Amino acid sequence: MPGEKVTLSVIKADIGSLAGHHKVHPDTMLAASRILAEAKKKGVIKSFYVTHVGDDLQLIMTHYKGVDNPEIHELAWNAFKEATKVAKDLGLYAAGQDLLSDAFSGNVRGLGPGVAEMEFVERPSEPVVIFMADKTEPGAFNLPFYKIFADPFNTAGLVIDPRMHDGFIFEILDVFEGKMVRLSAPEELYDILALIGTPSRYVIKRVYRKSDGEIAGVVSSERLNLIAGKYVGKDDPVAIARAQSGFPAVGEILEAFSFPHLVAGWMRGSHHGPLMPVGLKDAKMTRFDGPPRVVALGFQIHNGELIGPADLFDDPAFDEARRLAQLITDYMRRHGPFMPHRLGPEEMEYTTLPQVLKKLHDRFKPYELGYKPVIKHSEELSGEEIHD
Numbered sequence: 001m002p003g004e005k006v007t008l009s010v011i012k013a014d015i016g017s018l019a020g021h022h023k024v025h026p027d028t029m030l031a032a033s034r035i036l037a038e039a040k041k042k043g044v045i046k047s048f049y050v051t052h053v054g055d056d057l058q059l060i061m062t063h064y065k066g067v068d069n070p071e072i073h074e075l076a077w078n079a080f081k082e083a084t085k086v087a088k089d090l091g092l093y094a095a096g097q098d099l100l101s102d103a104f105s106g107n108v109r110g111l112g113p114g115v116a117e118m119e120f121v122e123r124p125s126e127p128v129v130i131f132m133a134d135k136t137e138p139g140a141f142n143l144p145f146y147k148i149f150a151d152p153f154n155t156a157g158l159v160i161d162p163r164m165h166d167g168f169i170f171e172i173l174d175v176f177e178g179k180m181v182r183l184s185a186p187e188e189l190y191d192i193l194a195l196i197g198t199p200s201r202y203v204i205k206r207v208y209r210k211s212d213g214e215i216a217g218v219v220s221s222e223r224l225n226l227i228a229g230k231y232v233g234k235d236d237p238v239a240i241a242r243a244q245s246g247f248p249a250v251g252e253i254l255e256a257f258s259f260p261h262l263v264a265g266w267m268r269g270s271h272h273g274p275l276m277p278v279g280l281k282d283a284k285m286t287r288f289d290g291p292p293r294v295v296a297l298g299f300q301i302h303n304g305e306l307i308g309p310a311d312l313f314d315d316p317a318f319d320e321a322r323r324l325a326q327l328i329t330d331y332m333r334r335h336g337p338f339m340p341h342r343l344g345p346e347e348m349e350y351t352t353l354p355q356v357l358k359k360l361h362d363r364f365k366p367y368e369l370g371y372k373p374v375i376k377h378s379e380e381l382s383g384e385e386i387h388d
């Protein structure tokens with residue numbers, strides 16, 4: 001109905017996969033699709049598209065129930081549960097991996113699945129781009145989302161289009177503390193960067209167009225290890241960006257991924273590697289369980305229906321980005337178990353590495369360094385005078 005708000009929900013989970021953490025089995029996608037098809041018949045959702053990126057099962061849905069709706073979240077949860085049953089029957093690897101709870105309690109956030117949802121009044125033509133990544137974390141979208149919505153060298157529309165010229169508001173989460181701050185671009189660009197340059201902790205959650213407050217982008221912010229308190233798998237994220245007519249053009253949105261920047265994840269969720277943009281046919285992880293990959297599907301939302309998709313990175317224009325990602329893969333791999341290929345100690349706390357280190361604990365003897373080390377753990381500036 002004209003004027004009514006449509007909701008686009010992208011909800012994903014790793015419910016088990018074929019050949020280790022390589023890719024989703026088609027039978028699990030079928031099981032999830034059946035549940036969504038029933039819900040569509042009953043009018044719970046308007047339309048849906050089920051796909052996968054690596055070992056992550058992706059549910060893309062439209063409906064009129066708003067974000068965080070218990071009925072929609074329960075539907076996704078049931079679809080994942082049904083798919084998990086199939087994964088268990090087939091003996092797939094890590095069946096039920098991301099479903100951290102046995103019981104659903106009104107919302108899938110906090111139970112393991114990743115969620116990106118936005119609600120808006122449909123424009124006469126409503127193009128959206130849905131990003132889905134595997135072997136990485138929500139903060140992987142910090143750099144490209146910054147470029148899309150704040151960097152005029154990426155997005156010409158920030159300069160040219162009067163509807164975007166005022167800039168965008170970035171809603172940034174501190175996922176360690178459960179806090180949120182809204183910062184305004186371009187006035188507060190350096191503050192935005194001071195936070196989002198630490199992608200493990202500060203995550204761009206939403207982006208709004210400043211001139212009218214319209215939602216422009218949203219990213220999933222669920223971090224599995226912070227929910228579970230241990231490493232169970234990486235929190236492979238999803239994101240949505242609205243395009244054209246006062247938002248960045250589709251090509252501006254995609255341009256941000258032409259640089260395969262380093263992200264955390266990859267093998268055992270414990271390594272930095274390049275984020276490689278790929279088409280669906282290449283959305284499967286191989287080398288060192290990666291490298292981390294991102295797929296972009298373009299849809300038009302029309303009368304609440306998902307029209308599409310267009311497999312946007314399935315294009316020779318991204319061949320060089322992929323080639324560079326391969327070169328970076330070689331370069332990073334040669335570091336073996338060394339940082340900065342392997343993640344730093346804060347992130348490794350959640351893996352099985354501390355068990356190994358514990359064995360060495362008693363082997364350490366006192367040693368006079370000749371100074372008393374001053375160790376600081378705070379991410380925030382202490383406020384003391386700093387000399388550089």
Ligand code: 13P
Pocket residue numbers: 249251
């Ligand atoms: P067309 O002239 O092909 O419609 O493209 C317009 C545009 O702005 C592309 O970014």
Ligand code: 13P
Pocket residue numbers: 014021054055097134135232233234235236266267268269288289
């Ligand atoms: P996923 O998070 O994609 O399941 O990958 C886990 C892993 O350990 C890969 O090496």
Ligand code: MG
Pocket residue numbers: 014017020021055094097233
């Ligand atoms: Mg997995």
Ligand code: MG
Pocket residue numbers: 014054055056134135234236
């Ligand atoms: Mg995965």
